[in-house]
Amino acid sequence: MIYYKKILIVLIFVLFGNFIHAITLSADLFSYDENKLAEEFRELDYLENLIIENPGISIDEIIEQNSYYKYFLNSEISSPLGITEISAPGKIPSFWWAFSLSIVGSYTIYGAVAGPIAVGVVYFSTKKNKDETKKAIYGCLTGTVLGLGIRYLTTL
Amino acid sequence: MKTIHIKGLLLLFFIFGNLNITFSQQFHRFSADYTVKYKDREGNPIMKMGRVFYDSKEKKIVIKNGFPVKEHIIYNDTSIYYIRVGNIVDHVSTISPVEFSIFHLALNGQLSNYGLDKAGYTIENVIKDKGLIISSWLPSEKYKHSLGEILVSTKDKKLYGIVFLDLNEKIVSKHVFHKYVNIEGFEFPSEVIRIRYFDNYELYELTSYKKIEVNESGNDEYYNYQIQKK
Numbered sequence: 001m002i003y004y005k006k007i008l009i010v011l012i013f014v015l016f017g018n019f020i021h022a023i024t025l026s027a028d029l030f031s032y033d034e035n036k037l038a039e040e041f042r043e044l045d046y047l048e049n050l051i052i053e054n055p056g057i058s059i060d061e062i063i064e065q066n067s068y069y070k071y072f073l074n075s076e077i078s079s080p081l082g083i084t085e086i087s088a089p090g091k092i093p094s095f096w097w098a099f100s101l102s103i104v105g106s107y108t109i110y111g112a113v114a115g116p117i118a119v120g121v122v123y124f125s126t127k128k129n130k131d132e133t134k135k136a137i138y139g140c141l142t143g144t145v146l147g148l149g150i151r152y153l154t155t156l
Numbered sequence: 157m158k159t160i161h162i163k164g165l166l167l168l169f170f171i172f173g174n175l176n177i178t179f180s181q182q183f184h185r186f187s188a189d190y191t192v193k194y195k196d197r198e199g200n201p202i203m204k205m206g207r208v209f210y211d212s213k214e215k216k217i218v219i220k221n222g223f224p225v226k227e228h229i230i231y232n233d234t235s236i237y238y239i240r241v242g243n244i245v246d247h248v249s250t251i252s253p254v255e256f257s258i259f260h261l262a263l264n265g266q267l268s269n270y271g272l273d274k275a276g277y278t279i280e281n282v283i284k285d286k287g288l289i290i291s292s293w294l295p296s297e298k299y300k301h302s303l304g305e306i307l308v309s310t311k312d313k314k315l316y317g318i319v320f321l322d323l324n325e326k327i328v329s330k331h332v333f334h335k336y337v338n339i340e341g342f343e344f345p346s347e348v349i350r351i352r353y354f355d356n357y358e359l360y361e362l363t364s365y366k367k368i369e370v371n372e373s374g375n376d377e378y379y380n381y382q383i384q385k386k
Contacts, residue, residue: 023292023305023307023321023325025281025283025285025290025292025307026283026285026286026290027285027286027287027288027290027309029290029307029309029317029319029327029330030288030290030307030309030316030317030319030330030332032330032332032349032351036360037349037360037362040195040360041193041201041360041362043201044193044201044203045193047201047203048191048193048203048205051205051223059224068201069201071200071201071202093241
């Protein structure tokens with residue numbers, strides 16, 4: 001009886017051993033295609049070096065050098081709320097920076113140049129970033145109109 | 157005479173006990189420049205660069221992303237916050253215990269088995285092949301019907317690879333850790349390769365770490381990042 005039991009146990013292992021451990025452990029399970037990895041990221045390696053060698057380089061400048069990277073301008077990577085960069089001094093968004101200075105400047109008349117100066121600061125501090133400069137120009141125009149309007153109403 | 161011996165032994169225990177405390181350095185802070193490169197399903201290249209900060213006491217992974225978007229990403233056990241120009245632009249609720257991040261495990265000397273023993277996995281089998289010690293790990297009874305087996309390999313007592321299997325023992329993803337660097341006794345893989353397998357294709361991801369610092373005394377504002385909820 002004991003003899004039959006032993007045979008049965010051996011048979012179970014022989015028949016179902018494969019199911020008990022279907023995957024065979026081996027070092028090959030941890031291997032990967034090194035050539036494919038190198039090929040996959042060849043262009044990105046170049047981009048990484050470009051950024052390391054030119055800290056502060058803008059995406060526009062990168063795309064000017066190689067249009068392959070234009071994907072970086074896509075919506076997934078840019079801000080969902082349209083806030084893309086810390087652009088003006090004091091971490092103030094470009095629009096509000098130019099708006100604040102131009103509204104005060106135009107109200108006092110003598111400081112009317114404050115708005116254009118603010119736009120200039122954004123232009124140079126963002127390394128000529130077109131989008132940020134555009135935001136600053138809108139801020140400057142809005143602030144100037146509002147500043148002059150308030151001045152007109154208060155002098156009536 | 158006997159009392160002198162006991163005193164001497166006590167003194168020796170005291171000296172060696174303290175030496176042990178002095179020489180076994182504790183690591184609690186990690187920071188490094190990182191680059192993540194991958195391609196999406198459409199084959200578009202994606203790269204992110206910045207610096208990562210982690211303090212095992214604060215349990216927050218703080219990512220100061222510099223490219224392509226300047227933003228701070230803060231991970232804690234239940235949430236991920238995306239912060240740009242000081243504003244929270246996105247908040248995702250998730251369960252991603254930072255205790256199982258590569259940073260926490262490395263700081264606590266638990267990277268060699270990726271903390272699987274702490275996660276309730278039990279070791280099933282161990283073999284040696286081509287210089288790798290390979291072990292298979294099974295999830296706890298509670299998760300046996302939803303989680304697959306995990307295979308872990310080590311090389312020179314350092315974590316080399318992890319293979320995640322599904323319930324049908326098919327490879328879902330593979331992580332390879334290599335190019336280890338040693339900073340004052342702290343060992344960390346400067347390159348991590350992740351390969352995700354799908355039905356008809358596989359996606360590669362390469363993360364590299366440079367300028368690794370441990371136990372940094374500055375940059376407290378990042379290690380203990382305070383999220384300003386307005």
